[in-house]
Amino acid sequence: GPEALLLWKSKSTFTSFGVFLLQMGWGDLGAFGEPSKETPNLDQMASEGMLFLDFYTANPLCSPSRAALLTGRLPVRNGFYTTNAHARNAYTPQDIVGGIPDYELLLPELLKKAGYTNKIIGKWHLGHRPQFHPLKHGFDEWFGSPNCHFGPFDNRALPNIPVYKDWEMIGRYYEDFKIDLKTGEANLTQIYLQEALDFISKQQASQQPFFLYWAIDATHAPVYASKHFLGTSQRGLYGDAVREIDDSIGKILKHLQKLGISEDTFVFFTSDNGAALISAPKQGGSNGRFLCGKQTTFEGGMREPAIAWWPGHIPAGGVSHQLGNVMDLFTTSLSLAGLQPPSDRQIDGIDLLPAILQGKLIDRPIFYYRGNEMMAVRVGLYKAHYWTWSNSWEEYGKGIDFCPGQNVSGVTTHTQEEHTNLPLLFHLGRDPGEKYPLSFVSDEYQRAMEQISAVVQQHKATMVPGEPQLNVCDKAVMNWSPPGCEKLGKCLKQPESDPKKCFWPH
């Protein structure tokens, strides 16, 4: 689902607003070449703003990516990783014990000091136990759920996911918030849209600066769209969902314009991970010509669509090759609010404003992690793979394929292959699809790896991992009795505690 982020002071200051489309891939937007070109609003947003062509998420999976965005730090630093097995992706399912540590400073906590009202609409995904509640981490308002909208569950083995309004739950998915898995109909995106419009109106009316993080759960599987959009896309249900999101974003931007605050509003659109090709084409999107998808550290897993929009400030129709990362939205938003990032910890995000407003190119690497293993690094146009892995032969034999139709020998490997002595090197300009590794004996390889090795050495030498939050699972911590369940008669019986190592297969 998309997330959004917004920051505004009346006069001379800003609204920052980011949309993070869960699992919507680079290739899903018309502006990025989707062959049916069904995203007129996002395409217009791009033509009025700046398109980032080399923008990344911090992790090929949702929870760590969102934790990175809100902390400005790599998941391996903020604890959103597992050490249960080597190079594994992990997230926050219902039985996860961990969540965002109190030590971490989230963007809304910092913005609060500058007078911002902070709202999250949609999927939090940074832990659902009471201490992890978004209103304990800087948000003032919340409409949405702590986890993915998987279901329907039976409320015995698994509770249905609660939907919160601020501190308390107001219902559960599939019960009070319908999702028809047969027809694909659900009006959740419309609800999230209305929440955004109302919040923006309220803030504008009271002249209160705000930060809106619009983090809806579409287009995550199970995919849904509201009735008005069902059957309207060439691309089937997934395309219907994309069209509805596109339409919603258009309405939000028009709302800002109508209220006369668009020139004080910084809006950023991106995604938390690449399209889930394993669910494609019916429940998953497209990563264009990039290799593989969600769960992998190939470009399809981590290169994201990204658009910055701020009329009157960002030159219309701009295109940036700045290497960007969702973590930069932390630092950039602080900069817009006139704040400094915390100095007592390593911050990985950089301030993108010089790239956005002055067209500068800031030299910085991109790191690609699975768990606490640095799988790959990008420096300039070169990307070196220190480890390759898609998923295990065992999973693959069961039909789980993160790279359908995209086998590249020796690259999309089904065993974890170490290349730390002689990394696989790609030139992403000539070969964005990571299909043609450079020859190890070429001068180009030698020159590029010299530079990259220095970057990696420095990164590893100064790396201090946080305490891993995604190691322990326990059925007792599921969403049995969220706050507010009593009023609704929706409290469920919690089983005995039985903490175990979570199982992360890939």
Next chain:
Amino acid sequence: GPEALLLWKSKSTFTSFGVFLLQMGWGDLGAFGEPSKETPNLDQMASEGMLFLDFYTANPLCSPSRAALLTGRLPVRNGFYTTNAHARNAYTPQDIVGGIPDYELLLPELLKKAGYTNKIIGKWHLGHRPQFHPLKHGFDEWFGSPNCHFGPFDNRALPNIPVYKDWEMIGRYYEDFKIDLKTGEANLTQIYLQEALDFISKQQASQQPFFLYWAIDATHAPVYASKHFLGTSQRGLYGDAVREIDDSIGKILKHLQKLGISEDTFVFFTSDNGAALISAPKQGGSNGRFLCGKQTTFEGGMREPAIAWWPGHIPAGGVSHQLGNVMDLFTTSLSLAGLQPPSDRQIDGIDLLPAILQGKLIDRPIFYYRGNEMMAVRVGLYKAHYWTWSNSWEEYGKGIDFCPGQNVSGVTTHTQEEHTNLPLLFHLGRDPGEKYPLSFVSDEYQRAMEQISAVVQQHKATMVPGEPQLNVCDKAVMNWSPPGCEKLGKCLKQPESDPKKCFWPH
């Protein structure tokens, strides 16, 4: 190399101008999602004109595609195919005996009757023996060569390709027209650009309507660019060549505007076949997310970038889902000139003006041929493969791969697989990459195939193949002594005639 096409009457009429980028793929344009977005002029042409998202060539190889464009007829009708072996691609190498038959009526022949001056700049590729000369088939002027700029040759086993100005050769590639294979430097595109600008100026000055077919040979391998563009692209030499073509097209459009005839000028940009992935990434482009490339009847071989531009007539920023084909440029150009297509033969091209000017969608199928075998057909969003083949195991074993990194089991087959009883069916909206065949037992399959079968039956029942032109090869017919060679001292010794069946491996 690009081809171009132009048609103009002073006042109230038109210039028609098409650019066909040889081997430039769907994914090579920024407007179609190329990740380094280096085609600002083509992207602007698209934003001022109409983007065709479902536009096809008539064949996945250059000669037949160009013959189809100029005749409005499928290669199987106009003779640009071979029957030497089953389902083989064929073109016009130097030893080809055949060429465009006199019976065929070419677009410039017809336009002549309406007073147009017709010029071809670039690669003719419809046969190089005297009877096939473009000035014998309706063109008034020619600057370019009859074949690809392969070389350098030794002028003994193989002559270097001649470059013609109108009736006579004026030199040969690699001799008088330099191409430095080491640095990739050649100023040929600049020469073709200047030819276009000069021709347009001359026609405008004399108020003579014109048809310009700009058919340059870049971006065919060996790839080249002029000094100014070398090293300027993120994509390497191939990208340098694309940037130069993009720049040239921008200059041509600006020239039309400067001369005040842009509103009387219909311009169409497209490509003669998909990017040659076998040459990628250093000498070949990208087909975006489409499957495979040149030589194949998958989408990557035949779906082409396409832009129509005609300021004041075509609504800016339009997007069309009309199924289009290069053959339509024949019929559309005639329509622009107020002419009817010949009624004594089957014409496959349709008039696209209702789609371009009124946004109509005309129902029509797309046929995908290799040789005289109909490999596949598209009806609406469905594409049925009656035969699948990429290339032989024997070739594949030698490293010849038309689908690098894109193996789709049972689809990109290395044996010719017949599916005529139960075609492989894809939904190109949900699955533009042809990775997920529909289940044979689904209702959707049954419904779609009923419709498709009727279309195929009618097509086959009325098909009258022309005499195949690409069966016989003979070293004696090579470009040994083109007209004008005497003046230049460039006549070469012709060997004894020894006609043989041409060998078409794929």
